[in-house]
Amino acid sequence: MLPRNPSKSGKLHPIGYPHKLMDPLEMEIPGEEFSLYPNIQDDTFRTIARAIDAIAGIVCTDKEGYIFHANDVFCRTSNCELKDIIGKKNNIFQSGKHSKEFYEEMWSCLHANKVWRGELCNLTFDGRLCWMDTTITPWHDSQGEVGGYVALRLDVTARKQAEAQALKENRKRQEAETLLNDIVETLPDGIIAYDDHGQVIYFNKANRDLYEQIAPNLAIGRRREDLAQLLEPGHDLTLTSDINMPTRQMVHRLPDGRWVQVQYRKSHSGTLVSVQTDVTEIKRIEEQIAMQAERDPLTNVYNRHALLRRLSEIATPTCSGPCAGPCTLALIDFDDFKAINDGLGHDAGDRFLSCVANRLQSAVRHTDIIARLGGDEFAVLLPGAHSDSDIMEIITKLHHVLAAPIEIDAQSLLPSASMGIATFPHDGVSPKELMKSADLALYRCKRDSRGRFSIYDTSMHRERLRRETLTGELLQALEQGAFTVVLQPQLDMATGGHIGFEALVRWKLAGRWVPPEELISIAEEAGLITKLSYQIIEKTLAIMARFKHNGLEPGIVGLNVVATQLHEPNFARNLLALLRKYAIAPSEIEIEITEHVMLDRSAKNIERVLHKLHGAGISIALDDFGTGYASLTHLKRFPLNRLKIDRSFISGLPGDTDDHAIVRTIISLAHNLGLKVVAEGIETQAQFEELTMLGCDFAQGFLIGRPMDERTAARYCKPGGNSVAA
Numbered sequence: 001m002l003p004r005n006p007s008k009s010g011k012l013h014p015i016g017y018p019h020k021l022m023d024p025l026e027m028e029i030p031g032e033e034f035s036l037y038p039n040i041q042d043d044t045f046r047t048i049a050r051a052i053d054a055i056a057g058i059v060c061t062d063k064e065g066y067i068f069h070a071n072d073v074f075c076r077t078s079n080c081e082l083k084d085i086i087g088k089k090n091n092i093f094q095s096g097k098h099s100k101e102f103y104e105e106m107w108s109c110l111h112a113n114k115v116w117r118g119e120l121c122n123l124t125f126d127g128r129l130c131w132m133d134t135t136i137t138p139w140h141d142s143q144g145e146v147g148g149y150v151a152l153r154l155d156v157t158a159r160k161q162a163e164a165q166a167l168k169e170n171r172k173r174q175e176a177e178t179l180l181n182d183i184v185e186t187l188p189d190g191i192i193a194y195d196d197h198g199q200v201i202y203f204n205k206a207n208r209d210l211y212e213q214i215a216p217n218l219a220i221g222r223r224r225e226d227l228a229q230l231l232e233p234g235h236d237l238t239l240t241s242d243i244n245m246p247t248r249q250m251v252h253r254l255p256d257g258r259w260v261q262v263q264y265r266k267s268h269s270g271t272l273v274s275v276q277t278d279v280t281e282i283k284r285i286e287e288q289i290a291m292q293a294e295r296d297p298l299t300n301v302y303n304r305h306a307l308l309r310r311l312s313e314i315a316t317p318t319c320s321g322p323c324a325g326p327c328t329l330a331l332i333d334f335d336d337f338k339a340i341n342d343g344l345g346h347d348a349g350d351r352f353l354s355c356v357a358n359r360l361q362s363a364v365r366h367t368d369i370i371a372r373l374g375g376d377e378f379a380v381l382l383p384g385a386h387s388d389s390d391i392m393e394i395i396t397k398l399h400h401v402l403a404a405p406i407e408i409d410a411q412s413l414l415p416s417a418s419m420g421i422a423t424f425p426h427d428g429v430s431p432k433e434l435m436k437s438a439d440l441a442l443y444r445c446k447r448d449s450r451g452r453f454s455i456y457d458t459s460m461h462r463e464r465l466r467r468e469t470l471t472g473e474l475l476q477a478l479e480q481g482a483f484t485v486v487l488q489p490q491l492d493m494a495t496g497g498h499i500g501f502e503a504l505v506r507w508k509l510a511g512r513w514v515p516p517e518e519l520i521s522i523a524e525e526a527g528l529i530t531k532l533s534y535q536i537i538e539k540t541l542a543i544m545a546r547f548k549h550n551g552l553e554p555g556i557v558g559l560n561v562v563a564t565q566l567h568e569p570n571f572a573r574n575l576l577a578l579l580r581k582y583a584i585a586p587s588e589i590e591i592e593i594t595e596h597v598m599l600d601r602s603a604k605n606i607e608r609v610l611h612k613l614h615g616a617g618i619s620i621a622l623d624d625f626g627t628g629y630a631s632l633t634h635l636k637r638f639p640l641n642r643l644k645i646d647r648s649f650i651s652g653l654p655g656d657t658d659d660h661a662i663v664r665t666i667i668s669l670a671h672n673l674g675l676k677v678v679a680e681g682i683e684t685q686a687q688f689e690e691l692t693m694l695g696c697d698f699a700q701g702f703l704i705g706r707p708m709d710e711r712t713a714a715r716y717c718k719p720g721g722n723s724v725a726a
Contacts, residue, residue: 057132057153060139063146065090077132077155080125090151095129097121106136113138113146119156131160189277190260196270198224210260210276251279259283296372298350299357307371307379311431314383315424328382328391328423330398331438332360335416335450337376339596342603343634348408356415359401364394379438391421395453418445419453427456440464447521470518471526473509478531483507485539486707487557489716490678491699493692498717500555502592502700503540504707505532530564537561538578541589543710545582552717558590558621563597566606572613586617592644594623598634607638614639621678626666635673643670647681647701654690664694671695 052058057074061067067085075082078093085092098121109116117135124130132153141147184191190207194200200222208215214230249263259282264274294306302310314327334356341349353376360370360378369381382394398419405412420442428434437456444463445454454460477483487501507514523529537559547554565571579586591613597606614620621642622635626649645666652659663679670677679691682701691699708716 052152055154057151057155059090059151059153060148061090061151062148063138065149068148074153077130077153078122078124079128084125093122093124095121095123097129110136110138110149119160120153130155130157132156189275191276192274194224194272194274196272198272200224200227201271207276210254210258210278213255251283296357299354299372301357301361301378302369302371304371304373304379307369307373307381308431308435310369310381311434314381315428315431315434325384326424328385328394328421329434329438330380330382330395330453331373331420331435331442332378332380332398332402333418333420333442333446334376335418335446336596340413341376343598344408344411351408352406352413352415355406356402356417359404360398363397363401368394391423391455395419395421399453416451418442418450420445420456421453422456437461447517467518467522467525470509470514470522474507474519474522474526474528474532477507477509478528478535481535481539483532483535483539484709485536485543486709487540487543487554487713488700488707489705489713490555490558491704493688493696493699498555499698500557500590501713502558503536503560505536506707529562530568533560533562533565537575541578541582541584543713544584544588546710547714547717548583550714552714554588554713554717556588556590556619558592560592560623563606566593566597566609572609572616575613575618576616586613587619590619590621590641592621592623595625595627595634598622598638603634611639614641624680626662632669635669635675640673640675642676642678642698644678644680644700645696650679650681650687650691650701651683653687660690660694663691663696667695 053071053073055073057077058069058071059067059074060069066087066089068087070078070082070085075085078085106116106118115135115137117133120132120134122130122132133156134151134153136149136151138146139148139150184204185206187204188206190204190210192200192203192207200218200220202220203218208218211218211231214227217230218227249261251259251261253259258278258280261277261279262274263277264272266272294302294309296303311329314325315329334352337349337352340352353372357370357372357378360380364370364380364382367383369379369383371379371381373379380394380398382390385391385394399417402415402417405414407413420438420440422428422434422437422441424434427437437460440460440463441454441456444460445452448454484506486504486506488504489498490500490502491497492499505516505519507519520529523532540557540559544554544557561571568574576586579589591610593610597603610620619641620639621644622638622640623644624646625643627646643666645663649659649662649666653663654660667677676697677695678698678700679687679696680700682688682691682699682703684703687701688699688703705716
């Protein structure tokens with residue numbers, strides 16, 4: 001049954017009456033029988049009704065919900081015509097978007113004769129969703145009973161869509177902010193941001209962890225200046241820096257020792273963002289690299305580069321820093337280190353160097369610099385030390401600590417250090433000049449008095465120039481063959497007969513003889529010693545050939561060879577070829593080597609060469625025995641025939657008991673190994689007699705005969721000529 005609508009006459013009009021649809025504005029307001037607004041006069045009501053009808057959708061239903069009226073706005077927003085909805089129940093517009101509880105609450109309100117207001121999501125007649133701000137008011141019949149309901153609707157679809165879009169955007173923004181916050185909180189870098197008033201507006205966990213000292217007081221709104229007061233001075237430069245300063249980057253150290261790199265930038269809106277990165281590990285690696293760049297990896301003292309840098313800070317005329325001033329430079333070189341390194345092995349040599357480096361550090365002041373320049377050469381830089389008393393005090397202490405024995409692999413080594421000393425600015429006004437002066441002093445020390453020290457003087461510079469000149473002259477002399485061979489005789493101590501010579505080199509330059517030690521030293525320094533040795537060998541063989549041609553018997557002639565020759569793979573072949581060239585039998589010569597040759601790092605190759613020469617019939621003698629580090633193992637390994645006792649042990653005879661014991665031991669050792677013994681440097685009859693008593697086999701020295709030129713040596717070889725000496 002269709003709901004009905006009351007009229008002024010009290011008659012009920014069918015809602016679906018076909019020939020007339022009642023417009024609520026044309027309805028006469030029933031007096032006491034029907035009045036929705038009893039307190040409003042008719043004209044006023046009509047004015048309000050028309051205004052509402054123009055802006056709001058209006059639909060009227062009976063109390064069962066059947067529609068009996070709807071205005072144009074309602075039909076337009078519902079996308080329908082009036083005829084499509086009259087007589088139909090209002091639930092045709094339900095969208096299903098609201099819950100059962102929603103409708104129960106709405107009807108509960110209406111059944112209580114109250115006005116309900118809310119937002120409904122409805123369906124238009126063609127099935128689209130629309131949102132309506134809806135007010136539903138019960139209307140009463142003439143008996144005061146609820147006759148139905150009038151609903152006023154305002155279309156808020158656009159607003160609801162905007163709200164939904166805004167909600168969606170807000171949700172996305174919140175998700176993005178949550179994600180960004182998660183990312184920032186997860187970052188290992190500390191982040192803190194300040195507004196243009198210097199107040200904290202954001203910080204993350206890493207920032208709190210880095211700055212534990214202020215973490216309890218760190219909060220949004222705190223001022224930078226307040227936080228800065230909680231830190232030790234200089235530990236966070238961004239807290240005290242001017243917010244208007246340009247973008248900067250800096251590295252500083254925290255109180256707990258960590259290093260932090262701080263970068264901050266100011267945004268267009270005035271926000272100052274500071275990013276702090278823990279670079280402790282990077283700094284550690286940088287420090288390690290810097291240390292490796294300036295430290296010697298073996299001894300952990302400074303290297304040459306660091307020494308030169310330090311010298312440039314101190315010993316430079318234009319330097320005016322706190323480190324500038326007088327200083328002393330001592331260069332230290334360990335005598336015979338090569339013998340230790342080659343004879344005992346590189347590991348033993350490394351331990352030797354580490355030990356002496358530690359000793360040097362223990363002997364100097366904390367302001368002094370110890371550096372290893374390479375090999376066995378060290379430098380000691382003494383800032384402020386320039387007086388003779390300062391230098392002597394420190395150098396004496398250095399010598400004392402370096403002279404103590406070093407135990408390596410159950411062997412006791414006695415270090416012998418030579419030192420060259422120069423002072424700034426007296427001996428050099430630049431690091432280069434100072435180094436050169438100290439090097440000249442070191443050279444003088446090693447040449448004249450090993451195991452001591454020399455202080456630079458200007459004569460050393462003149463001497464260096466002279467040696468450079470001699471090197472040039474030496475090159476020319478080698479090209480011209482301008483060297484002289486002299487022969488020093490050797491005597492059989494048992495029979496008193498001549499047994500041979502040792503060939504020695506002499507060089508006369510500009511009418512003066514160059515000292516043999518200086519000649520050898522210059523040749524070694526210039527890398528010409530091998531060429532010089534070959535030339536002397538060939539000259540000696542030529543003299544022997546002439547002697548033999550003249551019917552003379554020179555005996556066995558000793559030839560000094562150097563390690564570089566023995567390194568040559570063809571040395572044995574070349575020497576034997578020279579013997580054939582001059583018709584000299586291998587048994588008529590003797591190769592003399594020093595202990596340094598036996599201790600060379602290529603000793604095995606040298607051993608093979610010597611065995612080949614020995615197998616060909618050439619005698620092998622070990623020269624200057626007792627001055628190096630040769631062991632009994634070396635005497636056993638090498639094919640030796642004779643030991644030559646160094647003159648330093650002979651000079652003390654017969655009075656020096658130590659020399660006596662050493663010589664006696666060497667002779668006994670050699671004889672037990674099946675070797676003959678030659679005593680060098682015999683100058684007195686007493687020495688000769690002492691050596692005879694000790695059982696020495698052969699004698700060589702000024703007492704027997706001085707080195708002779710070829711003519712004198714020829715006379716010496718003639719019968720009865722043994723008393724002739726030049």
